Amino acid sequence: MAIVEADRVREKPQPETAPLIVHVVRQFLPNRGGLEDVVANLARQTVRRGYRVRVVTLDSLFTTPENKLPPRENIDDIEVVRIPWSGSSRYPLAPQVFRHLADADLVHVHAIDFFFDALAWGRLLHRKPMIVTTHGGFFHTRKYVAIKKIWFRTLTRASALAYCRVVCCSASDLKQFSEIVPDSLLIENGADIGKFADTASRRAKRRIVTIGRFSVNKRLDHLLDAMVVLKTRDAEWHLDIVGAESDLNRADVEAAIESRNLSGLVTLHVSPDNGAIRRIITNASLFASASEYEGFGLVALEAMSAGLLPVLNANDAFATLAERHPAIMLADFTDARAAATAIEAAYQGLSRQTETMRAGLLDATRGYSWDIVAGRYIDLYRSLDIVAVENI
Known part of the structure; x- marks a missing residue:
């Protein structure tokens, strides 16, 4: 046929x-x-x-x-x-x-x-x-x-x-x-915009989620460096790392967390199912990625569909998304202090206009x-x- x-x-x-x-x-x-x-x-x-x-x-x-x-x-x-x-x-x-x-x-x-x-x-x-x-x-x-x-x-x-x-x-x-x-x-x-649709916290929280396989190019080390800075500014900050083992395994990521004295402030979730990821997202307000390269930026869109406000490393794919969706914040994650400041600014903006920004994020993903x-x-x-x- x-x-x-x-x-x-x-x-x-x-x-x-x-x-x-x-x-x-x-x-x-x-x-x-x-x-x-x-x-x-x-x-x-x-x-x-x-x-x-x-x-x-x-x-x-x-x-x-x-x-x-x-x-x-x-x-x-x-x-x-x-x-x-x-x-x-x-x-x-x-x-x-x-x-x-x-x-x-x-x-x-x-x-x-x-x-x-x-x-x-x-x-x-x-x-x-x-x-x-x-x-x-x-x-x-x-x-x-x-x-x-x-x-x-x-x-x-x-x-x-x-x-x-x-x-x-x-x-x-x-x-x-x-x-x-x-x-x-x-x-x-x-983007599978129904998978985590509208599940993020209804009130602004100093809690960040990052999702993706544990690959070197995702630069979890840079994100953890930003967390080191954030914890000196406010002890409420927490990061959930969600993903599957790749060229980095569980032990590699755990060692990176412990070497920065971030135990208790960073939680690692290895290969959770979608139901578990939804439960993690319900306690969070922000999504962050320090990735140095992305083919498209799919995970950022899925995060937006959940109502998470993204703070993303300024690679080409993320920069293109940010041009279309101004709510996305770009940062240079090679500079831990600058990245931490961008994350704080995202939280402050979200806390002032939680429902408005959330509605905008959900609406932006419908075309995908x-x-x-x-x-x-x-x-x-x-x-x-x-x-x-x-x-x-």
């Missing part, structure tokens, strides 16, 4: 004959993170619109590679296929991906990694139309930046030629990828609903139908 016909079966899905979208992504549920949430939400919305959806992903989480996940699973009517991999989590090698594309009507690759390159160079083997969503590329840290730039301008540029469209999920991605793919398309990520964003992807899928047939 042609991709363009999916909407015709929306009311009465026909699982065996509906068009099949195959998403290829290195990590998926049960892992939690920005990339995983984006693919899961897009997949769910696509299923609701009458498509069949398969996610091909790796058979273990990067944090526990020895624990193999089920090779096949059905999650919310999404067929999940997990394949073995080797090598580095930065560029995992998983050639078995080619075994799961034969019946695909369209292959949607997520992120710029092995899958992006392998499926491009293996185009003559699988002969499937493809699009890719950039998810920040691979410039998440400044490490090896010179080599990354050379790779980007050579191999990434060549691989991109195999894709019908390169979709950028942020303005910063669009600026970067337009250098090698001039017709790159912007579809900004959606996954229903709206998924509709843009569906329009793209349908527009590629003729291109896909001609290419094959």
Whole structure:
């Protein structure tokens, strides 16, 4: 069935004959993170619109590679296929991906990694139309930046030629990828604005939440340094760190907290479920992120949907969000005193206009609903139908 016909079966899905979208992504549920949430939400919305959806992903989480996940699973009517991999989590090698594309009507690759390159160079083997969503590329840290730039301008540029469209999920991605793919398309990520909707404290509190995987680029060290300053100014300040282990584990983060004498003022929550996160948010008023790089800033939007006022490091993605949503406060988290002052100013502003600011934060996130964003992807899928047939 042609991709363009999916909407015709929306009311009465026909699982065996509906068009099949195959998403290829290195990590998926049960892992939690920005990339995983984006693919899961897009997949769910696509299923609701009458498509069949398969996610091909790796058979273990990067944090526990020895624990193999089920090779096949059905999650919310999404067929999940997990394949073995080797090598580095930065560029995992998983050639078995080619075994799961034969019946695909369209292959949607997520992120710029092995899958992006392998499926491009293996185009003559699988002969499937493809699009890719950039998810920040691979410039998440400044490490090896010179080599990354050379790779980007050579191999990434060549691989991109195999894709019908390169979709950028942020303005910063669009600026970067337009250098090698001039017709790159912007579809900004959606946010699950119902997950924590309107759960933040109804009165202003000196309590901060940060949410995200424990990665070096998230710069939890900078946020903890700001907490050291805040505790000298008011003993009521408290920080809840919520996330999953990544290149930093629980022991690393606990050591960073203890070395700054912040025990009791900082609480660590490792891999809590959404219900637990909601309970944490109900006691907080502010969200903070010292991240030095973000592909889009999804977590900040989810925080805003909860009614948390964000104080964010001034990276490109967060700066773009702040331009659109003036309530967001930017700070230089490399300067602990300046960051602490920005957090205090956010609290003071919120305490003066709690209900007004809360209403503004909730309203600002409505345009990022996954229903709206998924509709843009569906329009793209349908527009590629003729291109896909001609290419094959």
